[in-house]
Amino acid sequence: MKHFIVVVVLIAIVTAAVGFVLLPQNILPTLASEEGAYVDQLFSGYAFLIAFFFALIVVIMLYSAVVFRRKKGDDKPGANVHGNSVLEVIWTIVPLGIVLVLSGIGAVYLNSTLESEPDEMVVEVTAAQWSWRFDYPEYGVSSSELILPNGRQVLFEFESLDVIHSFWVPEFRLKQDIVPGITTSLRLKPTLSGEYTVRCAELCGLNHDYMLAPVTVMEPADFESWVTAQTVLEALLPEERGQQLAQLNGCIGCHSADGSPSVGPTWLGLFGSEKLLEGGGSIRVDELYLLKSILDPNAQIVEGFLPDLMPRVYEDTFSEAEIEDLIAYIRGLGN
């Protein structure tokens, strides 16, 4: 009986201490979305549940290891206990009940994250190795940064140009894979203005670690002015439009505009230069070569660079006019 009381007291103490440490405010980053709140609520529930089962097993185990330690020279066996059917049934039924309740709450919360609000804004997200593009069909603007108004639900519609990616902003909590061939979606309603980062959470090849995009949640009025500013930018010179396209579509992820080395040849000084090719020969970089390389990147690779890294989708995703703008931009960076 003495053992029993000591163990119960120890379990209570350990449960309280561990449970406190595990509370969401102590272990999770800032919360910035309404749907993410379900995650934090569940973590509040887990904290003491996990702490209790942790304490139950660890306390009994350590207590036994210390108190029921065999003394030197004591050859007598332990207590003659083979089992206890009542206990077995209890520790089958009670965890069963707990996991069913947890699953039930989880199911209700999961459905809540799918609920749509009438004024939701659609943002189309296009992911590619290794860039993000955000289109706002409601306003006709596009951006390589994710800008969101605080307090308005967003329906993200995801498409991938190549492999699987995953959209994750830790402060928004929920994530969604972006799967080539199908459109996936996720609803999030930002609740806290601030700066965050979209982090690709599904291994997507070479530069997966750097597949990030800045996120800004701003007050609705600021968002309106951002949209207006974006719309004005649409009337630009070809090379300025090209620069925008290069940013939006992640070209600059692999082709720097400042001469720094990267996965693909830098564009600074590229146009008009003489380049050696993989497999022999050389070429002068002109409009025709750039066009060919955008449409069929493997055809003529500059020496020192690898094949198969550049997506072969641009014939479909760019219009002819857009490709001309891009070439104009690259030409402007040339000699």
Added chain:
Amino acid sequence: MTILSLGIVRGLAGQVIGTALGILLAVIVRIEMGLSVEVTEGAVIVGILLGAVGFMIGVGALKDWFKWMVRIETPLRHGPPEGKPAWTRYFGVDYSHKIIGIQYGVTSIALLFLAGMLALTFRLELTNSGLQFLDNHTYNTIMSTHGIVMIAAMLVGIGAMANYLTPLMIGASDMVFPRLNAFAFWINVPAAIIVAASMYVGGWDTGWTAYAPLSINAPLGMQFVLLGVFLVGLSSILGSVNVIVTVLHLRAPGMSLFRMPIFVWSVLATSIIALTATQLIGLSFLMVSAERALGMTFFSPVLTPGAVAIGSPAGQVLLFQNLFWFYSHPAVYVFILPGLGVISELLPVFARKPLFGYKWVALSSIAIALMGFLVWGHHMFTSGMFEGLRIPFMVTTMLIAVPTGVKFFSWVGTLWGGKISLQTPMLFTLGAISIFLIGGLTGPPNGVAVTDLFLHDTYYIVGHFHATMFGGFIFPFIAAIYYWYPKITGRMYDETLGKIHFWLMLPAFWLQSLAMARIGLLGMRRRIADWDATLGIELGQLLITIAGFAIGLSMLIFLANLIISAVRGRVAGSNPWQSRSPEFQIPSPIPEHSYAQPPVITGEPYDYTVPGSVYVSPSPASSAAD
């Protein structure tokens, strides 16, 4: 005796010759077809596969079967090969389950060290933000290879325990299919070489999961991994057939299923999964292999020109994940069930008390094995799978906690009121329980779909599954090695070194797990070479690396202990732990044929507290001979 009389040397030569012949053959076929003369990926596939066949022929794993085809009798001979020293048995095909068990064990430890060194390499890189000495591609290759080699190491380690212990524990003289047993071991060797070679032929960057379509575009190393894993899977299937038939067919007289040592139950449960699920990972990897080499469109949503020409539909990306996880989730239970079996086996010996609720523990293994088939979708909560399926998969996943809980409660029930002694095997057993507990308790937040949408693909998951694998396999495997070491070698390991190993490894692993989970919650993703300094995880990253190196150091101490004690350890005697299990009733090291006569089982396995109770009686014949 020449170097060529060692089977493994002939095997390696056979692999080199087979690979070269395979590539040559494929190139000749290309020439015959009027195609350009080049070594395509298809040619490499033929080379890899013929290389494996070459190894198996060279090592002699097919010899008896070839002889049977031409009706030559091949008696099963035991003992050292004629005209060669006894140690050469370990380097060639031998049909004794005890030799094969050691071959599996040494291979497993070698692979654990290889995978561990890869881990320490990229942990060093991850200590600081920014790229230190690896580039992204090298990091991806090393990280991916670490994962797949660890998985192979665990499967081989399970082969070691299952093959060495199962016949001994059921009172049989060997496994039921000795030649199949040798084949199943040796196929792992060319397979491991093929997987390790992947790092030198362009690498690969998909993680061990090899998700399509990334794996379809990955460098050539990917193909080596796909085929190497296929061969390891073949070993797993053949090994499990052998275990199941052996357990059901060769038990000593009087050993009913519920009188088997509890470890045998866990091996039986694991073998049921390995026999019936492994095909799915083999299938999914072969499909990726064919999609890469032949342009078949199984998984890629983009049609190849060939597929367009024949009007084939586009591939389904999520199909790969369904096929892959249908094996790879149950595989988790393949890894941990034998480990949990070791825990249940050792606790009664060191607590001098019966296993609490033997039948519940035995049946919980079977329950976990069967329920494990219905939960694969929980790896796909974020994948874009049909939303309505997420809830049933969540429920089945959470239900696994029930039989797992039964094991935990039975373990503490066994300890309570025992007479506990804390030698190294017991320390590792208790350590395993504490670590498996971290793995178990970090599990339900992943199982509940909403919170998984936050946790999926973060370092929290890395912490969770490393705790599950270390608690469910690595720690019990180490406990088992210490526990059966005197039985295997006849000598005792060094207790002080064993304790140093434990007290270095356990705190280090705890620290590593908790720090991994912690930085994952703060936003650290899985499988990234460089991380963002703004996350506030510098300390966590540093601690994980330090803990990783402490674990590595402790494993070196372990290895030194095993090697030194084999020569210098004190003679252990037949039953140093006063165990009731059959293998401890015969001399150490165990005689060639283990039991001169099958023992007779006359009691319950763990009745340490029942005066006069006997589990294993010598057989009537042998006692008459005494």
